Amino acid sequence: MTSNCSSPGTGAHARRDCYRWRTSPSLLGPKRLLAVDDSITYLQELGSQLRREGYHVVMASSGEEALELLAAQPVDGILLDLVMPGLSGQETCKRIKQRAEWRDIPSSCSRRATIGMR
Numbered sequence: 001m002t003s004n005c006s007s008p009g010t011g012a013h014a015r016r017d018c019y020r021w022r023t024s025p026s027l028l029g030p031k032r033l034l035a036v037d038d039s040i041t042y043l044q045e046l047g048s049q050l051r052r053e054g055y056h057v058v059m060a061s062s063g064e065e066a067l068e069l070l071a072a073q074p075v076d077g078i079l080l081d082l083v084m085p086g087l088s089g090q091e092t093c094k095r096i097k098q099r100a101e102w103r104d105i106p107s108s109c110s111r112r113a114t115i116g117m118r
Contacts, residue, residue, distance in 0.1 A: 033075060076105070
């Protein structure tokens with residue numbers, strides 16, 4: 001997304017609204033998905049498949065990285081591998097659901113984030 005904001009208005013309120021507009025999950029454009037898997041091979045394959053289907057994909061290779069990315073940018077959905085070293089997928093999901101700003105993001109947790117892969 002560009003740094004110019006087409007949100008109407010001026011002043012502090014307009015800047016705040018512009019910030020929300022630029023950082024909110026996509027409404028009309030491609031849906032932004034966070035894919036989390038400790039296997040880089042599977043993560044890259046999943047990302048490629050989802051991009052071919054029209055999604056914008058943000059990838060994380062650990063639960064810790066997923067939480068950092070969520071803090072930095074909004075997403076429309078999360079695909080999460082449950083079995084990962086370090087912060088497990090289950091603990092990552094629990095932390096996501098504890099945060100008010102993230103708890104309503106649809107998420108799918110599996111033994112692999114590669115849901116729907118052939």
